[in-house]
Amino acid sequence: MLDYSKVVHNILSFPMSCSSGSVVTLTECASIASGSKSARFFFNKNEHLCYWSCVFLSNGTCTMLCISPWSAYEVKWKKNSALRKPTIGSSVHEGNYRNWDPHFATDGFVQNGGTQIFHSTFEHYPWIWIDLLETLSISFIRIYNRRDGGGQRFHDVAVEVTNNSVYVQRGFYKGPAVTGEIVDILCDYPAIARYVRLRITEGSGNSLNIPELEIYTT
Template identity: 65%
Template structure:
């Protein structure tokens, strides 16, 4: 929900959101690096723990358009996505689309060009009136990409 306040010809906007709606929700990815779910599972991206070491975060295999999907388990209005980038090799997070769906047809509602810096926290705003159950982050450009996401949060209102 956005609130607008007017005073002497200027406006102040505040964004109000609930808690992180992605926390503990089901995830899946286009792939997992080396099929090693112990170290690189997509579930690490929504466990509430920002990267504590060099493993235990989502790491896709190297592919053209890697993605991670979160099932919010209900249709919700989405304000923005917050991504905690990896502490090293941060440049791998680039050209990322936020795509949403209520079934199997995805529509892009946000985009981050990047590349991100090591350890950067990236907020990707969604278009107004973004309402969905499924949220997917997908790299859209390049050919030998991987997603490295220690933690991501989805803020709804």
């Protein structure tokens, strides 16, 4: 089972559309969340309710899951190792690096609009690559989807890792996401690598639009 820890829930990222069920203990809730590959889950100690596989949005008001007797739990991690790390994109929309450079995806700022984000051209399999600068154990990837429209463009995304030139898939998000969603992609164990690539693997005319991504390592 995955190792979770209790967190103070951020009301700027509120949950909706969760799977839910009755449980006897917190451990049972954690086991369900682990089996569903949920990076976050919620437990109500009074009513013994468990919520997992939630859709998280980055704007709006807090729901009942943000207040007692609900508690939020998240897969344990130490730091966001992607912050300000080198990035490369498969392409840049219209060649406009001023507005859509890959480095905007790891600069620590989540933009509301459609500029100052990573925006690839429209192609079959767009990708973004991040160099963590050291070999680390990767827990999960958190992607902040664009907030001004086009959220459905984020779909069929594979998390691929390598220490050389041979990539191995360690996570996958089917989607499609919705506008303003915060997507967590839990990595299979082990995901120990220096280089991480997020790549759309299905469809045509695809474009990666990523205001910010975080790579949580242990």
